[in-house]
Amino acid sequence: MTSLPVPAFDRRNIGEWVATHLEGLYSGLAVSSPMFIGGQTAADVALGGFDVAGYAANRNEVWPADRQGASRLSPYIRHSLISLPEAWHAVGGGPARDVSKFRDELLWQEYARHLYARLGNATKRGLRATLEGGEQVDGWPREMKCIDLALGELEENGWVVNQARMWLASHWAVREGADWRVGEDRFFAHLLDGSRAANRLGWQWTVGTANGRSYGFSRRQVERRAPGLCESCHVRDSCPISEWPDDPGLPRTIPPIGLKNDGDVVATAGPEWVSSNGTPEAIWLTAESLGDRDPALAAHPELPAVFVFDAPLLRRLQLDGKRLFFMTETLADLAQRRTLEIYKGRPEEILARRAVATTFAPVPGWRRRSASIRPVEVHPWPWLRRPGAGSVASFSAWRKALPGSTGA
Numbered sequence: 001m002t003s004l005p006v007p008a009f010d011r012r013n014i015g016e017w018v019a020t021h022l023e024g025l026y027s028g029l030a031v032s033s034p035m036f037i038g039g040q041t042a043a044d045v046a047l048g049g050f051d052v053a054g055y056a057a058n059r060n061e062v063w064p065a066d067r068q069g070a071s072r073l074s075p076y077i078r079h080s081l082i083s084l085p086e087a088w089h090a091v092g093g094g095p096a097r098d099v100s101k102f103r104d105e106l107l108w109q110e111y112a113r114h115l116y117a118r119l120g121n122a123t124k125r126g127l128r129a130t131l132e133g134g135e136q137v138d139g140w141p142r143e144m145k146c147i148d149l150a151l152g153e154l155e156e157n158g159w160v161v162n163q164a165r166m167w168l169a170s171h172w173a174v175r176e177g178a179d180w181r182v183g184e185d186r187f188f189a190h191l192l193d194g195s196r197a198a199n200r201l202g203w204q205w206t207v208g209t210a211n212g213r214s215y216g217f218s219r220r221q222v223e224r225r226a227p228g229l230c231e232s233c234h235v236r237d238s239c240p241i242s243e244w245p246d247d248p249g250l251p252r253t254i255p256p257i258g259l260k261n262d263g264d265v266v267a268t269a270g271p272e273w274v275s276s277n278g279t280p281e282a283i284w285l286t287a288e289s290l291g292d293r294d295p296a297l298a299a300h301p302e303l304p305a306v307f308v309f310d311a312p313l314l315r316r317l318q319l320d321g322k323r324l325f326f327m328t329e330t331l332a333d334l335a336q337r338r339t340l341e342i343y344k345g346r347p348e349e350i351l352a353r354r355a356v357a358t359t360f361a362p363v364p365g366w367r368r369r370s371a372s373i374r375p376v377e378v379h380p381w382p383w384l385r386r387p388g389a390g391s392v393a394s395f396s397a398w399r400k401a402l403p404g405s406t407g408a
């Protein structure tokens, strides 16, 4: 176990801190995304500055960047610096059509979380159909301007607008026949908002393994969502996507156990109220919940927070340096208001002998680690809708089966 110094909240030093203390645990450079500042302070500014008016009309615009109408809140939502109920309430009073569209997208995020909380790593394979692909194929030809633009944003900013994520995913797996799980890993390594929950669902939905219908990507979408882009493309006169891709054929598969019914809702959803069997002396913060308003952190303003960079996991994942920069900057921001301890190693070992309070996180990694750490106090996850036992086989089936709403 290695105890690390707490980084100062200063962009010039964060990169050096990451390079020094997290060497070997990431790929690429320890630099910031030019688009996002990490931390609760920046998250609150982003949410406060988001104007939902015009969202419905512009959310899917891709290029030029000033036409994009998406909120760009996702890295903050990913690490719970903004909870889904907070985002939901923040747009109240806006134009009805825009509010409804935005809230619908938040529900997609909630659906992805429910699906992953229930099925865990079973979401690695097709939920309802299969699409086999050649692992060695690189499905992103950079001579195409549309692919190069989206891929460049992924690699440089760690963020891509939803429409362009669909282009990349469809081109990779549906047209080029590359393995969608390899493409999903490439996204996961670069995205500041990368989560197995939303990323796997996004890929499965686009390539068609979630519902049996794939999303086809062709020049038509580029002309509509990025008008003028094709004019500067090297292959504009021999465009490889002037026609729709062939239907890949998606053989049905046996759905994972639990897709239609949850036999253990409490395991999926976590506690509904604080569960306690001792007095905590610290708060265990996880990457799922790094905000000042993390329920366990907020309940104990006098206790130190502990964050562990999970070295074996990070060494295996090799996330892009920008993601670790973003997380470190988030911790540095938090350390301006709270006592913080940072470690590198295995969370189970580092926290083995400490009485910690923590917030439930709806991911298999949290369940595994907390079974060994045994927190003395667990706070409920701030669901937008608390999971029920009904079907998660599709977004619409899930919405129909939802029990009464909470928090929204």
Ligand SMILES: Cc1cc2nc3c(=O)[nH]c(=O)nc-3n(C[C@H](O)[C@H](O)[C@H](O)COP(=O)(O)OP(=O)(O)OC[C@H]3O[C@@H](n4cnc5c(N)ncnc54)[C@H](O)[C@@H]3O)c2cc1C
Residues within 6 Å of the ligand: 059, 069, 070, 071, 072, 073, 074, 075, 077, 078, 105, 106, 108, 109, 110, 112, 160, 161, 162, 163, 165, 166, 169, 187, 191, 193, 194, 195, 196, 198, 199, 200, 201, 202, 203, 206
């Ligand atoms: C192939 C693919 C991979 C994706 N990978 C991820 C991922 O790893 N992490 C991630 O958070 N989202 C992922 N998405 C969903 C979506 O693209 C991003 O959430 C969105 O682009 C983030 O930008 P934004 O905050 O401006 O979103 P907005 O359009 O402004 O939406 C507001 C919020 O709603 C949620 N949201 C919006 N669309 C979706 C969606 N389709 N699914 C789930 N949540 C949604 C996000 O939390 C987002 O921040 C993926 C989509 C696709 C097609």
